[in-house]
Amino acid sequence: MKNTLEIKGLKAGIGEKEILHGLNLTVPKGEVHAIMGKNGSGKSTLAKVMAGHHDYEVRGGDVLLDGESILGLAPDVRARTGLFLAFQYPSEIPGVTIANFMRAALNARRAEGEEIDAVEYYNELYQKMDLLKIDRSFTSRSVNDGFSGGEKKRNEILQMAMLGPKYAVLDETDSGLDIDALKVVSHGVNSLRGPNLGILVITHYQRLLDYIVPDVVHVMAAGRIVKSGPKELALEMEKKGYDWVETPVPA
Amino acid sequence: MSGIVAQDKPDLQIDQDQGNFSYPEDYAFDAGTGLTEKTIDYICDTKGDPDWVREFRKKALKVFQDKPLPTHWASKDLENIHFDDFRYYLSKGAKPKRSWDEVPDDVKKTFERLGIPEKERAFLAGVEAQFDSEAAYSNIKKAVAEQGVVFVGSREGLKEHPEIFRKWFGKVIPTGDNKFSALNSAVFSGGSFIYVPKGVKVKHPLQAYFRINAENFGQFERTLIIVDEGAELTYMEGCTAPKFDSVTLHSAVVELVAMKGAKLQYITVQNWSPNVFNLVTKRGLAHEEAEIKWIDCNIGSRLTMKYPGVVLKGRKSRGEVLSIALANNGQHQDTGAKMIHAADETTSNIISKSISIGSGRATYRGLVHIPRHLKGCKNNTECDALLINSESRTDTYPAIVTRGEGNSVQHEASVSKVSAEQIFYMQQRGLSEGQAMSLSVNGFVNELVRQFPMEYSVELKRLIDLEMEGSVG
Ligand SMILES: Nc1ncnc2c1ncn2[C@@H]1O[C@H](COP(=O)(O)OP(=O)(O)O)[C@@H](O)[C@H]1O
Ligand SMILES: [Mg+2]
Secondary structure, eight states: OTTEEEEEEEEEEETTEEEEEEEEEEEETTOEEEEEEOTTSSHHHHHHHHHTOTTOEEEEEEEEETTEEOTTSOHHHHHHHTEEEEOSSOOOEEEEEHHHHHHHHHHTTSOTTOOOOHHHHHHHHHHHHHHTTOOGGGGGSEETTTOOHHHHHHHHHHHHHHHOOSEEEEESTTTTOOHHHHHHHHHHHHHHOSTTOEEEEEESOSTHHHHSOOSEEEEEETTEEEEEEOTHHHHHHHHHOSGGGOSOOOO | OOSBOOOOOTTOOOOTTTTOOOOOSOOSSBOOBSOSHHHHHHHHHHHTOOHHHHHHHHHHHHHHHHSOOGGGTSOGGGGGBOGGGSBOOBOSOOOOSOOGGGSOHHHHHHHHHHTOOHHHHHHHTTSSOOOTTSOEEOTHHHHHHTTTOEEEEHHHHHHHOHHHHHHHTTTSSOGGGSHHHHHHHHHOOOOEEEEEOTTOBOOSOEEEEEOOOSTTBOBOOEEEEEEOTTOEEEEEEEEEOOOOSSOEEEOOEEEEEEOTTOEEEEEEEEEEOTTEEEEEEEEEEEOTTOEEEEEEEEEEOSEEEEOOEEEEOSTTOEEEEEEEEEEOTTOEEEEEEEEEEOSTTOEEEEEEEEEEETTOEEEEEEEEEOOTTOOSOEEEEEEEEEEESTTOEEEEEEEEEEOOTTOEEEEEEEEEEEOHHHHHHHHHTTOOHHHHHHHHHHHHHHHHHTTSOHHHHHHHHHHHHHHHHHTOO
């Protein structure tokens, strides 16, 4: 379907182990969906399988971006098609500055010889950094190298802001953030909300959803979505814990 | 016929047919294959060498024949060089058999991306013939002549400036230094001779392109640079060799002399095709308060053995080697640096960065020699290795140091890896696997490259990009 990110009966695993057991989820553009789930329920696996991580083997189902399957595409092609993943554990890239990294990423989306104009680029970068209350000196630091947990998460959202994806998956972007940083990051994400972006927020705390208020909340357990509902579901989960939804309802 | 036995290297995943082109073998001056006294006579007669050079060459031939291959410490791969099958001299290149239109598109594209000036592209692509064993010099030659700088080929140098040439030729690197310096001494041709007079500071770097342009032809340049008291020079040597079918031998000797208070910087960015044996001896002699700096970047080749050095002969002289080696699949970079401290208060600095990809192998060999009787000498050595994928291999044979009392020596080494996770992260931002690796490699060498002249850091970056793009998919 146009203007949706659809996950249909997705089965994926590593080696003998199946982690996602036929997962269904649809995120329309313009909406924010949240996935809540216990540690180990397969949330990061879902994010990485969508992004094309080579460790995971897809064993069934499909992932469609605006109606087109992306499972056959290389990770970088998926990214350029408009899928962004804010990593739970972002990698460090020693010696490569944020400024150079982002510029390379933007240029990778353009035809050869049509590199982004430097002035235009820095204007954009500084504007997005201001939005996320990131100091200008940040641009000359190596990507995530020696960053605090909070800095890494902010850097992920900065990249999301710069790359302008169609669909963004934020994997535990709240972990490691203190309350002030959480507010800044949430403000950044909220300012990107709009009719042209679908967001899937992964978390296991309800707290984040006070700041990034979702349209729909899904609960994940053992590799499946076991319950979906309005934003109030998040509060209910917080109160009752995960156990009451643990046993999946038979289809 | 090939001079080097093709070895069974299944991991050499480079398309050898791409960009190949060959030259007709009817060279006007051809010494034939193999190396005997007759070959030497042929070379001397053709070049019109003076008698002292003929004698020098013949002595060198004996040394070469007597010296064993250094396989006991270096690579056994050296045994695959069959010296009898090479042509050792070839002076007049016949017109190559293709036009610019026939140059494969990928070769053209490579030149473009490397930013090679249009005039040089035709030459490098083999469309324009050049004297095979002579170096091609840029117009800068004329400009510097006005300052009294001599910038000529080695043959012209020894004929027209014998007083300076003979004084230093073979003095920094004696014939018997190693088997390959002996080989070069026997059959050298091409290379540069430069003399910078006292106090002259040459503003623009002098530059020469060398290349191998006949299949199966070894190139034996001989470069001698003398920078007189208080003078300054930067010399840049670039090698962009196209791909050839058969394996090739390159064995140069470069001697540098920096007189009192002189500054000399020698920059090499090499990009050999993956079938070349590159066995080079490079050394500088620094007099009082003089400074010699080698910037040496080695990309490509089947085997490179190269350890630029500085003999710190005068008080307060300084020596520096900044090197980058990139060993791609099937390649072996055996590089390093030598610092021979021979006077008080001498300083040396070595920074070596190596990158090994796939089955590529990078070895660092260092020698820092500080005799016990010297005072106030300093050395700093840093060796960093970057591994891309688990097969890669890196070895460090660290500095062998003799310490005197009042001397300080510092040594640091590190090995890091580009992880699959890191590549995936970059791919998720939209960079291809090749671009991601290239960015990681550039990140690894960045700090060092910042010390290079601008144009060379740009060229190096492009070369790394090309190399990394070629190493995936
Ligand atoms: N690379 C991996 N290798 C082996 N097992 C993995 C790997 N990634 C995830 N798993 C397993 O899959 C399950 C789900 O993990 P994950 O997706 O990280 O959960 P969550 O993000 O919800 O905490 C866990 O049991 C975990 O151990
Ligand atoms: Mg997780």
